[in-house]
Structure formats: structure tokens, C-alpha cells
Amino acid sequence: MRAKTSSGTIVTRTLLRSWKIPSVDGDGSKEDRGRVMVIGGEREIPGAALLAGLAALRAGAGKLQIATCASASVQLGIAVPEARVIGLDETDAGAIRGSNARILVDLVKRSHATLIGPGMTTDSETSSLLAGLLPQVDSATIVLDAGALSSLADNSALLATSSVKGILTPHAGEMATLMGIDISLVEKDPFSVATDAAHTLGAVVVLKGPETHIVSPDGDHYRYQSGDVGLATSGSGDILAGAITGLAARGAAPLQAAVWGVYLHGASGNSLAKRSGRVGYLARELLAEIPPLVNRLSDS
Secondary structure (H helix, E strand, C coil): CCCCCCCCEECCHHHHHCCCCCCCCCCCCCCCCCEEEEECCCCCCCHHHHHHHHHHHHCCCCEEEEEEEHHHHHHHHHHCCCEEEEEECECCCCCECHHHHHHHHHHHHCCCEEEECCCCCCHHHHHHHHHHHHHHCCCCEEEECCHHHHHHHHHCHHHHCCCCEEEECCCHHHHHHHHCCCHHHHHHCHHHHHHHHHHHHCEEEEECCCCEEEECCCCCEEEECCCCHHHCCCCHHHHHHHHHHHHHHCCCCHHHHHHHHHHHHHHHHHHHHHHHCCCCCCHHHHHHHHHHHHHHHHHC
């Protein structure tokens, strides 16, 4: 892999003010603000889907559906009364079975954006789910995170040959697995790896790290440099993926949703750091920071 050089566009508040997401009509309904589907969670990790779903709503989406393993669905429905929660067939270990793809196709088609992967750790079942789902949902906007990324590694052509509008949100380790390379190569030249992945897979890539690189299949490159160490905490990635999905459901194109989501995630962490210190805040605390940022940027 040859190193690529690009200064990219730095993601700032000024950039977002000049690149506004679709506005919310004062007379609009929750349907007009977009429907989000989150597919994720396992018996022992239902909270990942919860965090991602709430982040989508905090980013301004109007309706939320969460599809998770049946054994956690009632509890999740109580924890997130704003959502419709669908209980899915699960393995003995509590993972979502790949065979659920057949009942998820119509739900995904009726959603404006879908997130797959938070809290999913069983690669074989998740791979089967993606294989049964992605070819059937045509031009749907699909965000792949966490377990969906590692599951895609053995069948990357599944995404590349589909017509979905994909957004991938890997950290360095997930990117290394996805591209079949050593993690040191990702850490040494993240932009080149992200560019290769975006071109090969035909999706917007958000490569998370000390500096986050957002790259489109056409070679557009944005960099976010203002994140802080406090964001490296359990559940933080679920918040980012959910925010991106919520923005996409509102009508933002994949690249714009990714850029805005990365900024909102980072700026939320910076806001918390000023009040509570650079480390020690919880991912769930990022949620309340998102709406004021979205509204200030949208109204300015």
C-alpha cells in the first residue's frame, strides 16, 4: 500500500455552520425527522444498542426502533420508552441469530437510516445476518459499527457489491481486521488505509483515533483533531455511531452525517471535560450535550 498525501479539510464549528444539515420544519412531525433502526446488543451487552438509539434521537431523528436479542428486549423497552423494541431469535449464548435477516428486511426498508453492530460479538451469526440483509435493502443508508465491521472482514465484497449507502465507523483494530493488515500499518498511515477502505468498499469511512479521518469513496477527506482522551471510554463509540445514524435519518448525506457526527461527539466530550475533568465522565453523559450543539449549529 502506497502512502497517500492529503491535508484534508479540518472539521470545525465554522465548517458545519456553512454546511448545514436539513432543517426541521416547525410544522413537521416525527415522521418528517426520520426513522432510525438500530440492530444490535446481546444478552450481556444490551446497553450498546440503548446508547446508540438514544444518540440517534438526540441528534434529532424522530422515531426509533431497536432490534435486539429476545432475552433483553423487554428490559430494553422499559429503559427506552421512546423506542419500539423488537425481540429477535437468539443463540444459546444470547447472540442475535443470522436467520433474523428475513424479518428485518422490511423494517430496514421502511427506515431512513439503520445502524448494525453495537454490542454484537458473534462474528459467524452477524456475518450471516449481513449476508441475508444487505443484498435485499437496495439503496438504504446503513451504518456499520463494532461487531458488524469484524464480521464483514471475511466477505468485504458483500458491501462493495451492494447498492446500500454505507458508513463504516472502525477504530484502528477493527480497520486492521477489516482490511486484513497489521494494526501498525493503520496507526502509521491512517489516511491511506481509510482511503483504500472507502474506495474498495464503496462506503464513507470514519477511522477513529487521536485524529479521526473521514473519507468518502470519491476521495473527499475530512479530519477532526479536537477530540480528547475522555472519549476513550466504554460506550463512546456507540454514541458516535448512533449520532451519525440519526443525522442520516434526518436527511443528511452519508459524508455530511459522518462529519457532523464526529464533530458532535468530540465537542460533547470537550464540553463535559470543562465541567468534570478530562477523564471519568460516562458515555451516557455525552447524550445531553448533543441537542444544544445541534441546535446552535443549525440556527446560527
